[in-house]
Amino acid sequence: MAPIVHRTPCKQSYTLNCLTGSEVSLKLENLQKTGSFKVRGAFNKISQLSDAECERGIVCASAGNHAQGVAMAGKEKGVPVTVFMPEGTPEAKVLATRQYGATVRLVGKSFDEAYAAAKKEQLMTGAAFVHPFDDLAIIEGQATVAMEMLQQCPDLDTIVVPAGGGGLLAGTAIAVKVIRPEIRVIGVQARAASAIASVFHGTNNSAVPFLPTIAEGIKVKEPGKLTTQIIQAYVDDVITVSEQEIASSILFMLEREKMLVEGAGAAAVAAVLHHHLPFHSARTGIIVSGGNFDIGKLEACRKIATDMGTASSY
Known part of the structure; x- marks a missing residue:
């Protein structure tokens, strides 16, 4: 894969450090070829x-x-x-x-x-x-994101990963638990489409919402069978974030990090920015999974974030 795939940067965010009390490193797959992992x-x-x-x-x-x-x-x-x-x-x-x-x-x-x-x-x-997530070759390919992170930021104690069908989360979990099993792996879903979180926590699937979301890249009704098995075995927790939190994180990345990030890519940022991790993490890695955001939806994004009172407040 080396001749084809970029080795994307993994950089610290001074603003996120200040807001969270953690050293936060962003794995910038929004800078990957085609704009995502x-x-x-x-x-x-x-x-x-x-x-x-x-x-x-x-x-x-x-x-x-x-x-x-x-x-x-x-x-x-x-x-x-x-x-x-x-x-x-x-x-x-x-x-x-x-x-x-x-x-x-x-x-x-x-x-x-x-x-x-x-x-x-x-x-x-x-x-x-070519399945988007429920295939071992796909999962192995996505695992290279975490492999790079562990080389670039070897002192991480937590890696936060957006999840839709679960390919990136499963690949991250496999790589991390083989190389550095003490690192916690946390999956993040949009609350509007949270099938993996439901399965992980044993919730009745018929009660799981499947609603429009600004994070359309992770809007998947049925996670993969293979990805679910891996996630249940190796992921430490799966949490959800609201539409307002995702929208405000898109704006945060644009205003403070000077990067355009799509909703799916901002979901993991939202979990850290809005303090949803179930524990304190001293050194947190976030996979910013993609940057293919429709610029025409930026004003709608701002309106969603404003409903929460967080737009332009960082």
Whole structure:
């Protein structure tokens, strides 16, 4: 993966240090190629496909970032890619996916509807299906984020990770618990779509909300079976954050860190910024998972944060 994937910075945030009483390091996957960590798992998976599989092409479903990762990896390998995305996917993600050479089909109102359409296409065409999270090769690729963090910031005692289907969280947990098992791994979900948190804490799944969220990149109704097994075995806790907290963290990153971060990428920041960790962490690492934010939604983001009274207050 080294010739393809950036080794992204892991930098301390002076402002977060002051606000939290912890040394906070940000792993900036928003600066990754395609704007998120997803290219890591996609490239790892596609690199393992046989020539016969590549000849039949690739199909995937995505809320946006996985699509770009698969499209770029497919372009590098010379394999045609068809991506199914929900109709509400930010235009910036749709356009970027097409610019990487993929065919994009907008289907349904959620990732799960797009996923069903992609699986139907796979059955019809025999194309190779590249799952966004529930695949060991994908999980292994995402694990390289944590491997880099442990090299760049070896003194961390906690790593905070956004979670939708669970690929990044599962990969982080595997890497951390093998290399530095004493480090705590905390998953973060949007409260509006908190399926992993529900499973982790044994909540009745029928009571789990599945609502619109500014963190559309982690809006997944059903987490993966493989990712769930890994998360239950190796993750220390899974917590949730509100829409207002995510929105205010997007603004915080823009105003104080001078970085545009999408809702999914800001979710883990929100957990630390708004003091949701269930313990004090002296040296906290946060995975800022992506930066593909639709700039046209910035004012709406500010309105959401203002409802909480936190906009421009840092």
